Amino acid sequence: MADRRRMSLGASIRGLGYHTSAWRHPNVLPGASESLSHFTEAARIAAAAKFDMVFFADGLAVRGNDRPAGALSHSHENVELEPTTLLAALAVQTRHIGLVATASTSYNEPYHVARTYASIDHISGGRAGWNAVTSWSEQEALNFSREAHYDRETRYERADEFIEVVRKLWASWEPDAFMHDRKTGRFYDPEKLHAADHRGHFFRVRGPLTSSHTPQGQPVIFQAGDSERGIALAARHAEAVYTIPQTLEDCIRHRKAMDTAAARFGRAPGSVRILPGVQIVTGRTEAEVAEKLMLYDEIADPVIAMARAWSEYGDLSGYDLDAPVPADLQSSDRVSAMRHLGERAKAEGWQLRRLLREYGAGSLRVLAGTPDKIAAEMQEWFGSGACDGFNILPQHLPGGLADVTELVVPILQERGLFRREYEGGTLREHLGLPAAAAVG
Amino acid sequence: MADRRRMSLGASIRGLGYHTSAWRHPNVLPGASESLSHFTEAARIAAAAKFDMVFFADGLAVRGNDRPAGALSHSHENVELEPTTLLAALAVQTRHIGLVATASTSYNEPYHVARTYASIDHISGGRAGWNAVTSWSEQEALNFSREAHYDRETRYERADEFIEVVRKLWASWEPDAFMHDRKTGRFYDPEKLHAADHRGHFFRVRGPLTSSHTPQGQPVIFQAGDSERGIALAARHAEAVYTIPQTLEDCIRHRKAMDTAAARFGRAPGSVRILPGVQIVTGRTEAEVAEKLMLYDEIADPVIAMARAWSEYGDLSGYDLDAPVPADLQSSDRVSAMRHLGERAKAEGWQLRRLLREYGAGSLRVLAGTPDKIAAEMQEWFGSGACDGFNILPQHLPGGLADVTELVVPILQERGLFRREYEGGTLREHLGLPAAAAVG
Ligand SMILES: Cc1cc2nc3c(=O)[nH]c(=O)nc-3n(C[C@H](O)[C@H](O)[C@H](O)COP(=O)(O)O)c2cc1C
Ligand SMILES: Cc1cc2nc3c(=O)[nH]c(=O)nc-3n(C[C@H](O)[C@H](O)[C@H](O)COP(=O)(O)O)c2cc1C
Numbered sequence: 001m002a003d004r005r006r007m008s009l010g011a012s013i014r015g016l017g018y019h020t021s022a023w024r025h026p027n028v029l030p031g032a033s034e035s036l037s038h039f040t041e042a043a044r045i046a047a048a049a050k051f052d053m054v055f056f057a058d059g060l061a062v063r064g065n066d067r068p069a070g071a072l073s074h075s076h077e078n079v080e081l082e083p084t085t086l087l088a089a090l091a092v093q094t095r096h097i098g099l100v101a102t103a104s105t106s107y108n109e110p111y112h113v114a115r116t117y118a119s120i121d122h123i124s125g126g127r128a129g130w131n132a133v134t135s136w137s138e139q140e141a142l143n144f145s146r147e148a149h150y151d152r153e154t155r156y157e158r159a160d161e162f163i164e165v166v167r168k169l170w171a172s173w174e175p176d177a178f179m180h181d182r183k184t185g186r187f188y189d190p191e192k193l194h195a196a197d198h199r200g201h202f203f204r205v206r207g208p209l210t211s212s213h214t215p216q217g218q219p220v221i222f223q224a225g226d227s228e229r230g231i232a233l234a235a236r237h238a239e240a241v242y243t244i245p246q247t248l249e250d251c252i253r254h255r256k257a258m259d260t261a262a263a264r265f266g267r268a269p270g271s272v273r274i275l276p277g278v279q280i281v282t283g284r285t286e287a288e289v290a291e292k293l294m295l296y297d298e299i300a301d302p303v304i305a306m307a308r309a310w311s312e313y314g315d316l317s318g319y320d321l322d323a324p325v326p327a328d329l330q331s332s333d334r335v336s337a338m339r340h341l342g343e344r345a346k347a348e349g350w351q352l353r354r355l356l357r358e359y360g361a362g363s364l365r366v367l368a369g370t371p372d373k374i375a376a377e378m379q380e381w382f383g384s385g386a387c388d389g390f391n392i393l394p395q396h397l398p399g400g401l402a403d404v405t406e407l408v409v410p411i412l413q414e415r416g417l418f419r420r421e422y423e424g425g426t427l428r429e430h431l432g433l434p435a436a437a438a439v440g
Numbered sequence: 441m442a443d444r445r446r447m448s449l450g451a452s453i454r455g456l457g458y459h460t461s462a463w464r465h466p467n468v469l470p471g472a473s474e475s476l477s478h479f480t481e482a483a484r485i486a487a488a489a490k491f492d493m494v495f496f497a498d499g500l501a502v503r504g505n506d507r508p509a510g511a512l513s514h515s516h517e518n519v520e521l522e523p524t525t526l527l528a529a530l531a532v533q534t535r536h537i538g539l540v541a542t543a544s545t546s547y548n549e550p551y552h553v554a555r556t557y558a559s560i561d562h563i564s565g566g567r568a569g570w571n572a573v574t575s576w577s578e579q580e581a582l583n584f585s586r587e588a589h590y591d592r593e594t595r596y597e598r599a600d601e602f603i604e605v606v607r608k609l610w611a612s613w614e615p616d617a618f619m620h621d622r623k624t625g626r627f628y629d630p631e632k633l634h635a636a637d638h639r640g641h642f643f644r645v646r647g648p649l650t651s652s653h654t655p656q657g658q659p660v661i662f663q664a665g666d667s668e669r670g671i672a673l674a675a676r677h678a679e680a681v682y683t684i685p686q687t688l689e690d691c692i693r694h695r696k697a698m699d700t701a702a703a704r705f706g707r708a709p710g711s712v713r714i715l716p717g718v719q720i721v722t723g724r725t726e727a728e729v730a731e732k733l734m735l736y737d738e739i740a741d742p743v744i745a746m747a748r749a750w751s752e753y754g755d756l757s758g759y760d761l762d763a764p765v766p767a768d769l770q771s772s773d774r775v776s777a778m779r780h781l782g783e784r785a786k787a788e789g790w791q792l793r794r795l796l797r798e799y800g801a802g803s804l805r806v807l808a809g810t811p812d813k814i815a816a817e818m819q820e821w822f823g824s825g826a827c828d829g830f831n832i833l834p835q836h837l838p839g840g841l842a843d844v845t846e847l848v849v850p851i852l853q854e855r856g857l858f859r860r861e862y863e864g865g866t867l868r869e870h871l872g873l874p875a876a877a878a879v880g
Contacts, residue, residue, distance in 0.1 A: 023620065023627060030620035030627070034562045034652060036532075060551060062648055073630045079613070079652045082559035088528035089563050092476075107549070111500060111583045119522035122474045123529050142646040143551045173519070180463065180470035185741045187463060187470070190513045206582040208502050212474060212519045301625045 007382045007417050008389030008431055009409075010055045010100070010242075010275060011046035013039060014083075016076055017396035018279050018362040020308065023076035024299040025396040032397075033080045040093050042398040049405035050419050052430040053098030053129060054090065055242070055391055056083040060107050061139035064307060067315070071307035084116050091124035098427030100129035100222060106155055107135060107144045110165035110203055117219040118170060118211035126215030126426035130166075131222035131242060132233075134159050136334045156229040161200045163221065163237040167439045168196035170218040172208035216428045218436040226254070226336040235261030239433050240273035242391050244337040244364050246344040251276055251386040273388040273431055276381070279361070279395055281368040282403050293368055296361060296395055305360035312338055312359075321353040338363065364393060371407040378408075379417060388431075447822045447857050448829030448871055449849075450495040450540070450682075450715060451486035453479060454523075456516055457836035458719050458802040460748065463516035464739035465836040472837075473520045480533050482838040489845035490859050492870040493538030493569060494530065495682070495831055496523040500547050501579035504747060507755070511747035524556050531564035538867030540569035540662060546595055547575060547584045550605035551645055557659040558610060558651035566655030566866035570606075571662035571682060572673075574599045576774045596669040601640045603661065603677040607879045608636035610658040612648035656868045658876040666694070666776040675701030679873050680713035682831050684777040684804050686784040691716055691826040713828040713871055716821070719801070719835055721808040722843050733808055736801060736835055745800035752778055752799075761793040778803065804833060811847040818848075819857060828871075 015033045016022040023030040032038035043054045059077075066072045083101035091099055099120065103113050113130065121128035134155035141149040150158065177192035196207035223230065223238035226245075234241045235258060245251035251274070259269040281296065283289040309316050313329045325346050331339040341363060345355045358366070367374060381387050394400030412418035424430060455473045456462040463470040472478035483494045499517075506512045523541035531539055539560065543553050553570065561568035574595035581589040590598065617632035636647035663670065663678035674681045675698060685691035691714070699709040721736065723729040749756050753769045765786050771779040781803060785795045798806070807814060821827050834840030852858035864870060 021625070024622050024625070030622075031618065036563050059650070060555075062650055070630065073628050073633075074625045076627050078628065078648075078650065079618075080650055081562060082555045082651075084525055085528035085556055085559045085563060088525035089532050092529050092532040108552075109547070109584055112548075112552075115500075115522045116525055119525045122521060123476050123525060139646070142644070144549055145642075145644045147644075178471065178519075182464050182470075185461070185464070185514045185743065187516050188513050188518065190510065193513075202585075204582070204585045204587075206579070208518075210499070210502055210518065210520055211522075303625065 006419055007378070007412065008052040008273065008275060009418065010053045010389070010391040011042065011051050011401055012055045012057065012277065012391050012393045013042040013046070013397055013401065014057045015080055015397070017400055018364060018393040019296055019299070019395040020075070020304045020360055020362055021299045021301045022396040024301070025295070027399045028396050030076060033076065036081070036086070036089055038397070039081070039086060039090060042401055043090050043094050043097060045398055045402050045405055047094050047097040049409045050422055051097055052389070053100050053427055055131070056086065056101040058083050058102035058104070059137060059140065060104060060135065061137055061143050063137040063139050065311055067310045068303065068306055068317070071303050074301050074303045084120060087120050087128070088123055091120060091127065096422040096425060097127065098129055098220070098430055099124055099127045100131055100220070100427070102131040102133055102224070104135040104140065105132055105159040105162040106150055107140055110162050111169065111205055114166040114169035114209055115211060118209060118214050121214035121216055121219045122211065126428070128214070128216065128219035129222055129427050130219050131224055132159060132163055132238070133224050152227065152229060156233055158202045159233055160236065161202045163233070164439055165196060165198050165200070165203050165205050167218065167237065168198055169205070169207050169209040170214070171438060172196065173212045175213040178212060216426050216436070220427050220431065220433060226340070230336070231257050231261050234258065234272055235267070236265050238272055240275055240431060242275050242277060244277045246340050246365060248381055248384065248386055250340065251381060252384065255386055273433070274386070275389050275391045276387050277364055277391040277393050279364050279366045279393045280374055280404050280408070281366060281395055281400070282371055282374050282407050284370070284407065286370060289368055289370060297357070300357070300360035302356075302360070305356045308359040308363055309356055312342065316352070319352055321356065322351055324349050325352050325355050362393070362395065371411055374408050375411040375415070378412065379415065382417065446859055447818070447852065448492040448713065448715060449858065450493045450829070450831040451482065451491050451841055452495045452497065452717065452831050452833045453482040453486070453837055453841065454497045455520055455837070457840055458804060458833040459736055459740070459835040460515065460744045460800055460802055461739045461741045462836040464741070465735070467839045468836050470516065473516065476521070476526070476529055478837070479521070479526060479530060482841055483530050483534050483537060485838055485842050485845055487534050487537040489849045490862055491537060492829070493540050493867055495571070496526065496541040498523050498542035498544070499577060499580065500544060500575065501577055501583050503577040503579050505751055507750045508743065508746055508757070511743050514741050514743045524560060527560050527568070528563055531560060531567065536862040536865060538567045538569055538660070538870055539564055540571055540660070540867070542571040542573055542664070544575040544580065545572055545599040545602040546590055547580055550602050550643055551609065551649075554606040554609035554649055555651060558649060558654050561654035561656055561659045562651065566868070568654070568656065568659035569662055569867050570659050571664055572599060572603055572678070573664050592667065592669060596673055598642045599673055600676065601642045603673070604879055605636060605638050605640070605643050605645050607658065607677065608638055609645065609647050609649040610654070610876075611878060612636065613652045615653040618652060656866050656876070660867050660871065660873060666780070670776070671697050671701050674698060674712055675707070676705050678712055680715055680871060682715050682717060684717045686780050686805060688821055688824065688826055690780065691821060692824065695826050713873070714826070715829050715831045716827050717804055717831040717833050719804050719806045719833045720814055720844050720848070721806060721835055721840070722811050722814050722847050724810070724847065726810060729808055729810060737797070740797070740800035742796070742800070745796045748799040748803055749796055752782065756792070759792055761796065762791055764789050765792050765795050802833070802835065811851055814848050815851040815855070818852065819855065822857065
């Protein structure tokens with residue numbers, strides 16, 4: 001164990017990268033989002049830099065509305081590997097790095113999710129994590145025999161019960177339940193088996209799970225969703241959250257809200273690790289950074305930027321791009337983090353053009369600069385206690401990730417902010433998390 | 441391509457083996473059913489012998505009733521790896537062998553199944569197969585918010601629509617849909633994208649799938665379920681069936697019924713590959729075989745045999761074990777293949793003791809003898825046209841599989857009945873199957 005607090009780093013390596021037109025980058029293979037070797041390479045880059053984990057977002061549909069018409073065909077975010085099978089394959093190709101994948105609580109069954117992630121924990125020797133989300137897209141509903149997506153309240157109620165069931169299932173077998181006593185013929189001790197016997201509003205699940213106590217006791221639970229309900233969910237169940245705050249102040253607010261909410265479940269401040277996502281663009285010199293940004297601007301496709309904005313605000317084509325973001329723009333409010341970007345744009349008096357540019361660049365939070373500058377900002381956030389580390393969202397893969405591991409990570413290591421070697425073998429150990437607690 | 445018809449061989453390597461007390465075998469590690477290395481070893485044994493595939497049965501519950509009381513705690517069939525994550529891990533550790541896993545159409549959503557198997561097909565370079573079953577156990581219902589299992593008719597209606605949806609989803613993208621045209625910004629050609637737009641009785645699924653055309657076009661569809669409805673389902677959708685006939689005559693009947701049913705969908709005789717499962721026990725000499733059988737008898741646990749029989753017939757403890765199987769025994773009829781075993785016992789005038797012994801040995805079909813005898817029987821079945829190969833169910837793993845690959849396979853190869861080298865790279869090629877057709 002380290003004697004001082006270190007930051008955690010995740011590499012979010014879904015698809016081709018977080019720039020909405022990453023596929024047009026000269027160093028990106030446009031077909032790579034279904035190629036295992038692409039992800040193996042990215043995971044190995046992250047593992048060589050001793051990252052805590054690789055992280056996969058997910059969606060259960062080709063998402064996005066085709067407005068303006070034809071916009072979807074410009075997007076590379078349509079085909080991909082299913083993330084739990086991908087994690088299992090990566091488990092074999094890596095040794096230490098944590099393996100986290102997103103699964104929706106709105107369009108899954110808790111028995112399947114409990115089973116799949118337990119299996120990955122066994123296969124990987126204790127490196128599995130589940131990012132529980134409630135999904136944001138209407139399109140997913142249409143793939144699961146529904147006419148419309150659940151409203152936020154229902155989604156979060158279902159999510160709360162869903163995670164409760166998963167945790168109960170993971171606790172089906174005590175660690176020493178299996179006696180394997182050849183003489184008596186007793187394979188397990190029935191006293192150490194606990195059916196979930198869950199009868200709730202959304203689910204009735206008897207259990208037990210077809211998985212023994214996993215190497216981590218239970219896979220690490222992440223949560224992503226920034227609304228009040230999202231925070232309440234995490235406060236009860238999550239061990240880490242993935243969030244996209246626009247500013248340091250937002251992140252500090254998030255931390256405080258989380259600690260307050262967690263206290264209601266008897267959890268100490270800081271129990272829930274906070275890992276903001278950040279799209280980093282870096283290079284050896286200011287000039288190199290500028291060059292990279294210019295290239296990202298060049299490949300950015302205005303059709304995609306418009307489509308993203310359309311999903312959030314409706315048709316913006318009648319607006320003056322050089323005027324400030326109109327005060328009356330109404331967010332669809334599907335994802336709180338997206339609404340926050342628009343609020344920031346208004347508060348800071350951005351031109352509409354800049355907001356659209358952010359949508360083209362990925363609509364999350366872009367941090368660009370030389371490695372020193374990036375490291376300093378990470379240190380500021382981390383040092384202030386706002387967060388416990390970062391989820392790195394490379395603009396293109398694997399190049400954008402390699403930039404961070406080659407240029408930024410060594411500075412963090414020199415400053416004692418990040419590990420030089422793995423000190424444990426499980427994701428739980430990387431994150432400094434205790435053994436999992438029973439459902440509260 | 442071979443100029444003469446060769447048989448297909450699958451290795452069914454679920455858990456510790458098909459003997460119900462395999463865990464008590466001296467060469468078995470009782471904890472191995474959650475250990476990746478155990479399955480890697482078995483898969484490599486099968487791959488070295490050029491098997492078409494490894495095959496995983498599955499269940500979504502700790503199945504079986506705890507009667508007589510405490511019986512379940514004698515069974516090793518309670519914890520296991522989830523099979524699709526296991527396949528993905530094995531995909532990385534093997535190069536040629538096909539990878540088939542079972543998924544229930546009763547307790548899944550077609551979008552998930554389509555996505556997961558497509559992903560495995562991409563990860564493995566075209567080696568994925570899906571064994572579609574309707575599930576047989578009440579326990580599964582209780583893990584998925586139902587009070588009872590669907591009746592057979594409903595199960596099969598749902599299965600039919602389920603597989604139809606999966607096949608439509610797999611056809612979402614034409615093989616050349618992705619243009620990746622950096623200049624125009626067109627990632628794909630919208631004309632080559634086809635949403636499933638399925639609106640049926642059980643499912644409404646819009647699609648498209650988040651997976652491009654897979655290396656095999658679509659993963660190979662297997663079906664297992666021997667009733668008339670099961671055969672009708674396979675006739676429409678399956679490319680291979682896994683079945684447990686008790687006798688050669690049964691198998692020939694199955695083949696004829698399948699060909700007749702398939703003709704209704706315009707499919708030529710033999711379109712659906714028939715692969716009977718068989719539990720092989722072999723050794724270098726008759727004495728060695730006898731010794732192995734004796735060991736299996738020794739480890740067999742009467743509690744388990746009784747529990748299996750109880751699930752099928754209720755409490756048999758009042759019956760005389762040395763009397764013939766009573767004519768009035770009523771099968772639960774959950775699984776047609778199990779009912780057939782009882783029918784055979786009655787027809788052949790077995791003592792009840794022998795029927796119980798079969799339950800203890802795995803309740804499927806055990807073929808014991810020297811390699812010559814085994815090979816001769818396999819040749820007879822294959823040569824008669826009753827079947828296209830076999831799914832080998834080893835009594836214990838990996839030893840029971842190695843016996844078959846070391847002793848029996850060389851004889852089949854010498855006789856030109858089985859390949860010496862892989863001739864293709866995909867499961868579809870191993871099975872000699874054509875490219876997948878559109879949903880009929
Ligand atoms: C950082 C972050 C990552 C997310 N990742 C996913 C994802 O991978 N898949 C998904 O369906 N939803 C994802 N979500 C969205 C959640 O599904 C959630 O439903 C949505 O944010 C609306 O809830 P909220 O207002 O609480 O954020 C993510 C949200 C955040 C903030
Ligand atoms: C050879 C064979 C293998 C089977 N494998 C499975 C399995 O792995 N999981 C499962 O739930 N059911 C399995 N089944 C059972 C099917 O789920 C089916 O529901 C059951 O056999 C009842 O239908 P039937 O009467 O048509 O056979 C299998 C059946 C057969 C004949």
